[in-house]
Amino acid sequence: MTDRYQKQRMKMVDLQLRGRGISDQRVLRAMEKIPRHAFVPDALREQAYNDNPLPIESQQTISQPYIVALMSSALELTGKERVLEIGTGSGYQTAILAELAERVFSIERIAALAASARRVLDALDYYNIAIRVGDGTLGWREEAPFSGIMVTAGAPGAPRFLLEQLVVGGRLVIPVGSHSSQILLRLTRLSDDPADIKTEEFCGCRFVDLIGEQGWKNG
Numbered sequence: 001m002t003d004r005y006q007k008q009r010m011k012m013v014d015l016q017l018r019g020r021g022i023s024d025q026r027v028l029r030a031m032e033k034i035p036r037h038a039f040v041p042d043a044l045r046e047q048a049y050n051d052n053p054l055p056i057e058s059q060q061t062i063s064q065p066y067i068v069a070l071m072s073s074a075l076e077l078t079g080k081e082r083v084l085e086i087g088t089g090s091g092y093q094t095a096i097l098a099e100l101a102e103r104v105f106s107i108e109r110i111a112a113l114a115a116s117a118r119r120v121l122d123a124l125d126y127y128n129i130a131i132r133v134g135d136g137t138l139g140w141r142e143e144a145p146f147s148g149i150m151v152t153a154g155a156p157g158a159p160r161f162l163l164e165q166l167v168v169g170g171r172l173v174i175p176v177g178s179h180s181s182q183i184l185l186r187l188t189r190l191s192d193d194p195a196d197i198k199t200e201e202f203c204g205c206r207f208v209d210l211i212g213e214q215g216w217k218n219g
């Protein structure tokens with residue numbers, strides 16, 4: 001895709017992602033392709049490729065590009081998967097997942113955000129994304145199971161319903177910790193018992209709260 005931000009986008013991928021060890025070629029290609037500036041408020045377009053998160057509507061944030069790349073790589077997608085995302089927000093991460101998997105299901109609790117993400121994703125011709133407004137900590141039972149689940153808001157713990165909706169061998173990537181700081185975790189489901197999981201720690205991070213029945217109780 002050529003647009004006036006293409007140079008900045010290539011530089012972002014080179015310096016912020018390749019330069020910091022992101023090596024999944026499909027993730028790098030998706031992030032070279034997707035116009036991140038289309039997902040940020042108009043006034044912040046010039047900053048869309050900077051090395052930091054940015055505010056979006058409703059006091060939420062679009063994650064830092066490196067964190068998007070790290071979380072996307074952690075799911076180890078090949079293109080055949082059904083993936084669930086919790087926290088659609090701007091829809092940027094949703095678009096990345098749509099490039100990496102076969103179908104993406106995304107849940108957002110704030111209706112206004114879900115609607116604007118839908119508009120941007122439609123304008124970019126993504127047809128393999130379903131978005132629903134609701135509490136993502138409960139998962140999306142009718143569409144389960146999923147090969148990968150990504151939570152893009154900070155949680156006090158891994159929601160049990162999400163582990164139950166993973167296939168055996170499936171991965172849940174989720175920031176877990178306090179309101180002010182979390183550790184990015186990858187939980188791999190090992191057997192029919194959803195409590196039988198392998199846990200890997202990636203890095204420290206800071207996300208907005210995951211608010212819901214299996215998250216923080218109040219916004």
Ligand code: SAH
Binds near residue numbers: 092094108212213215
């Ligand atoms: N991936 C998004 C991140 C947005 S911030 C992006 O890069 O733009 C996290 C989002 O999670 C917010 O939009 C917030 O409203 C949403 N969220 C928080 N708790 C949620 C829940 N229980 N279910 C669904 N969405 C939730």
